[in-house]
Amino acid sequence: MKDHLTIVKHPLIQHKLTMMRQKDTTTAVFRQLLREISQLLAYEVTRELPMTTRTIDTPLCPMDAPVLDGRKLALISILRAGNGLLDGMLELIPSARVGFVGLYRDEATLQPVQYYYKVPDHLGERLVIAVDPMLATGNSSAAAIDLLKASGATNIRFLCLLAAPEGVARMKEAHPDVPIVTAALDERLNEKGYIVPGLGDAGDRMFGTK
Template sequence: MMQHLTVVDHPLVQHKLSILRQKDVSTAGFRRLLREISLLLAYEVTRELELTTMRIQTPMCEMDAPTLEGKKLALISILRAGNGLMDGILELIPGARVGFVGLYRDPETLKPVEYYYKVPRELDARMTIVVDPMLATGNSSVAAIDMLKERGAVNMRFLCLLAAPEGVDRMREAHPDVPIFTAALDERLDDHGYIVPGLGDAGDRMFGTK
């Protein structure tokens, strides 16, 4: 059984994350670092992909070579900030199917509100990786995974850049069968639902809208 929370403590991930957190990093620099980190995180989150073998011909001889089994995996971005993680993962897995769940957080209740949903078919036959840079309250993530399970997804992972203990607990309570992969487990949430020490609003910093 895969553990519920995996913090990817690879030195390159941690070093790049420390630069990314700094408030004076440019929009272009933020995007570049986020793409680089997401590519590294993708190695960990896809570690359990199933393999089979196929017969190939090398310059020397024939061999049974390992290859991915089953349908191509599905990457689901929680809009809008999830798209920043998507770029790096697609560099590593360009054949992945891609879907989008549009949710925004009501500033008063901190509850998620759906405004868009479009995902690949046959989620029941695909590993599905849900991406969102920040696992803060966990409300949006839980809502997105609820929606995906309703459409048949069963083999899921959640990938984020930063997680707060409150969000991890909320996810564990609602979806204990969905492992979380993150670059860091931060201290707490502030009164506005932002992760501390965090890095601010990932969407604003990524798109230059702050």
């Protein structure tokens, strides 16, 4: 992927995102919409996967047919909200290897604090897609990418539902080699580090917590 930031403006994605933004959307509907959008975004973020061919037999004749090449890609969920994107993507790419980065944002400093890290082996030989619905300050995302690179990952993409200009700038500064794919670039962050207009706290809305 050549562009640092790709905004996927597919009509179905934009329509579903509008439904997710509405404050009266229920937890169950929010979760289902996120699953559906994640599959549509997965189509974009995996657009340039390496391919090879293998010989197969159709009901009529043999043919050389295209198949994915190399090691299975790795999906890395930035906990906890990343699991909402992960679930939908796994339905589309069930053979993917899965990892988890546990980070929470210190509400006073807005800086990420790590509490869990478990990823597949051979990251350097895989396409690694890190997923988190919200790219807000970018601090947690940049920290997660730091950890993945320390584990050997070199081909990394970041997939999110919403991004703020501040988060995109932070990621570009920290990791200019990591393309970002998102459904929308919103206006700004508020004083608490939330994306505006945004959709609130994605984790709380997904899991029904406050």
